[in-house]
Amino acid sequence: MFIWIGPKQKSSGFNEDIIKGFFRISSWITIAITFAIVASLSYETIKFFTLVEPRDFFFNTTWSPQTAFRADSVGSSGEFGFIPLIWGTMFITFLAMLIAGPIGLLSAIYTSEYLKPSQRQIVKPLLEVLAGIPTVVYGFFAAIVLGPWLRNMGVTLGLDVATESALAAGVVMGMMIIPLISSITDDVIKAVPSAMRDGARGIGATREECIKDIILPAALPGIVAGFIMAIARAIGETMIVVMAAGLAANLTANPLEAVTTVTVQIVTLLIGDQEFDSAKTLSAFALAFTLFVITFILNWIAYRNYKNAINRLKQ
Amino acid sequence: MQSIDLNNRLEGRRRRLQKSMEYACKGALTITALMMLTFFLVLGYRGIGAFTQTQIEINVTSIESSTKSTINQSMYNLTEDPDRKTKKSLRQLVTPNAYSTIDITEPGTYTLVAHTDVDMYVKGVYNKLDEVQQTTVDNLIEQGKIYRTWNWDFWTGSDSRSPEIAGIWGAAVGTFYTIGLAILFAFPIGVGCATYMEEFPQRKGKGWKRYRDFMEININNLAAVPSIVYGLLGLAVLINVLGMSRSISLVGAITLGILVLPVIVISARTALRTVPQHIRDASNGLGASRLQTTIYQVLPAALPGIITGTIIAIARAIGESAPLIMIGMVAFILVAPSTPMDPATTLPVQIFLWADSPERGFAEKTSAAILVLLVALVTLNLLAIWLRKRFEIKW
Numbered sequence: 001m002f003i004w005i006g007p008k009q010k011s012s013g014f015n016e017d018i019i020k021g022f023f024r025i026s027s028w029i030t031i032a033i034t035f036a037i038v039a040s041l042s043y044e045t046i047k048f049f050t051l052v053e054p055r056d057f058f059f060n061t062t063w064s065p066q067t068a069f070r071a072d073s074v075g076s077s078g079e080f081g082f083i084p085l086i087w088g089t090m091f092i093t094f095l096a097m098l099i100a101g102p103i104g105l106l107s108a109i110y111t112s113e114y115l116k117p118s119q120r121q122i123v124k125p126l127l128e129v130l131a132g133i134p135t136v137v138y139g140f141f142a143a144i145v146l147g148p149w150l151r152n153m154g155v156t157l158g159l160d161v162a163t164e165s166a167l168a169a170g171v172v173m174g175m176m177i178i179p180l181i182s183s184i185t186d187d188v189i190k191a192v193p194s195a196m197r198d199g200a201r202g203i204g205a206t207r208e209e210c211i212k213d214i215i216l217p218a219a220l221p222g223i224v225a226g227f228i229m230a231i232a233r234a235i236g237e238t239m240i241v242v243m244a245a246g247l248a249a250n251l252t253a254n255p256l257e258a259v260t261t262v263t264v265q266i267v268t269l270l271i272g273d274q275e276f277d278s279a280k281t282l283s284a285f286a287l288a289f290t291l292f293v294i295t296f297i298l299n300w301i302a303y304r305n306y307k308n309a310i311n312r313l314k315q
Numbered sequence: 316m317q318s319i320d321l322n323n324r325l326e327g328r329r330r331r332l333q334k335s336m337e338y339a340c341k342g343a344l345t346i347t348a349l350m351m352l353t354f355f356l357v358l359g360y361r362g363i364g365a366f367t368q369t370q371i372e373i374n375v376t377s378i379e380s381s382t383k384s385t386i387n388q389s390m391y392n393l394t395e396d397p398d399r400k401t402k403k404s405l406r407q408l409v410t411p412n413a414y415s416t417i418d419i420t421e422p423g424t425y426t427l428v429a430h431t432d433v434d435m436y437v438k439g440v441y442n443k444l445d446e447v448q449q450t451t452v453d454n455l456i457e458q459g460k461i462y463r464t465w466n467w468d469f470w471t472g473s474d475s476r477s478p479e480i481a482g483i484w485g486a487a488v489g490t491f492y493t494i495g496l497a498i499l500f501a502f503p504i505g506v507g508c509a510t511y512m513e514e515f516p517q518r519k520g521k522g523w524k525r526y527r528d529f530m531e532i533n534i535n536n537l538a539a540v541p542s543i544v545y546g547l548l549g550l551a552v553l554i555n556v557l558g559m560s561r562s563i564s565l566v567g568a569i570t571l572g573i574l575v576l577p578v579i580v581i582s583a584r585t586a587l588r589t590v591p592q593h594i595r596d597a598s599n600g601l602g603a604s605r606l607q608t609t610i611y612q613v614l615p616a617a618l619p620g621i622i623t624g625t626i627i628a629i630a631r632a633i634g635e636s637a638p639l640i641m642i643g644m645v646a647f648i649l650v651a652p653s654t655p656m657d658p659a660t661t662l663p664v665q666i667f668l669w670a671d672s673p674e675r676g677f678a679e680k681t682s683a684a685i686l687v688l689l690v691a692l693v694t695l696n697l698l699a700i701w702l703r704k705r706f707e708i709k710w
Contacts, residue, residue, distance in 0.1 A: 016604060016606045019606060019610070020606060022507055023508070023510050023511035023515065026504045026508040026511060027508040027530060029576075030508050030530070030534060030580065033548075033573055033576070034533050036548060036552055037540065037548050040548055040551035041544070041551070044551060103343045104343075106343030106344070107343045107344040107347055109340050110340035110343065114341075123344075125697075128700070129693055129696045130351060132627070132630050132634065132692055132693075132696050133689065134633075134635070134663050134688065135636070136634070136664075136666050136667050136670075137666070137685050137689065140670045140681060140682075141354060141357070141358075143670065175351075175354075178347055182347075206333050208333045208336040208337065209329065209332065209333075235541070236540070236541025236542070236543065236544070238543045239636055239667070242667075243667070243670060243671075263541070266543055266547070267543070270547070285551070288543065288544055291544065292544050295539060295540065295541055300532065300536065303536075
């Protein structure tokens, strides 16, 4: 019995192609998902923009999607101004970063530079567990515990605090992203070559001078990338704001007042039954598409910076 | 010989920097720890009450035409000839659910679940009882006929309009179907995609490199898409285009499967990358095909890492609620779903529903459900960490 042997000879036959085909199709599925997201969101968004002018959507400062029952009554078309929503989102994100930025960064410095490896092995997994707490739990905390507490405190101080204040949502969202920031920052700081650290200590710098003048500047691009990822996460966060932030679209810079966000409006518009031809329902898809584009851009920038930063440090 | 303590020799500015940075860092970590501690203490304090239930022992002397009137009659017997208003107050001491769940056919002593207002009064949360109810309840407590027991209804019950008998079983079953199917769907595809990206660089050249770069961006972007967008994807594609029904576990499973797919791909790729090249070279050198090498050598070596990543993905999926709300899994589920095609809800969504409920009795149920969810998730996460430590292969 003779078998022809050569470079084209396969070591095994038909099954191999099936399994390889499965692997290939799996990788196509992930691409198909991206396309499905873009296609479905943009399809509904285009339908929305045939009903509402894009100019009105992006530059109007009033958001009141409630359409009247009678077509001829006042305000029958609803107002779809995107500005107050994105303002609310940015405002809550800003408050969250104000809390999480410094705390996350400093705890990362502590875990990476001060702790002994044995202590680090305990603290790091704990932070990972914290990062795994569902957002609905944080939302409950913000809405039921922190919100009323801030309100009572406002009463004793003579301040007028809304129950669903931006502050409560921002603080709790900050709590949520502390583990995210600290774990990314910790990874970046750990990637700083020890030669740099040793060099600085060798010429007489204290540990703190070494951190301030050597490690942080070297790690800065990666840290910035981590912050951008955290911002993207906060912008897309839903449950905390749905439970703790308000529904009324306010253009205010007072953290004690209620603001609403893009994600809150998406949930409010789509909860319950909906018909797919009203501007009200379709506006949710326009909002989601905008959200998708914003987070995509932020993540893309962050991911590229992060990769470059890590690669540069490792060289 | 005099020892030199460098730290005490530092002068002015340098010393201040040293101290302030150390304290700031310690402070930050302490604040994080304190925040989380308050968080758990508050939840524990608020939720612990839900694990007990208040029950009333009633003495049935006469059987009426229906269970409802039998129970009502024995409640009226607690005072001597009650007027209409008193009767109404007394009726409202037991849960309205008792009329349909308990079957009373002969006289004797029966134990009923107390109404949520009584429950909250006994637990000292709030007092909404009127005068008649309060004196009756106080009397019954003295006689030992109202007491607190372990709350089985919380574990075996489903959602209800009455907080005293509402439970998490229905939501737990829904979670099981949804997450189980999601992982069944996401795990093979995720591992397949990772294997294809890492183990089969068949073609060389620009086109292939571009494809790989595109996949890289694609996967990382998918991992960072806000979860609510996946909910809208499910709504637009699965429900609107494919015409699947709202609220069922299957739709939730597909949506969550898509959501955790990138998480699984990324962790599987990392695990595959840690398998050293010489394993592949040795296997190839013995005449194995690339696929044989992958299936018999590389994947088994990478399996602990892949499993760890999958457990973390499961934990992520269990905690997710925003996309499920979008596809209508916020239904009011009175009976636990029996198949994945039944309307269902999951534990986080149940928490969301209870937290929104105006009925004050649900407040402690919410905290208790959160405690159950957190214990489950922490267990999963610790399991993942343990697996990683235990089966990690040091090459």
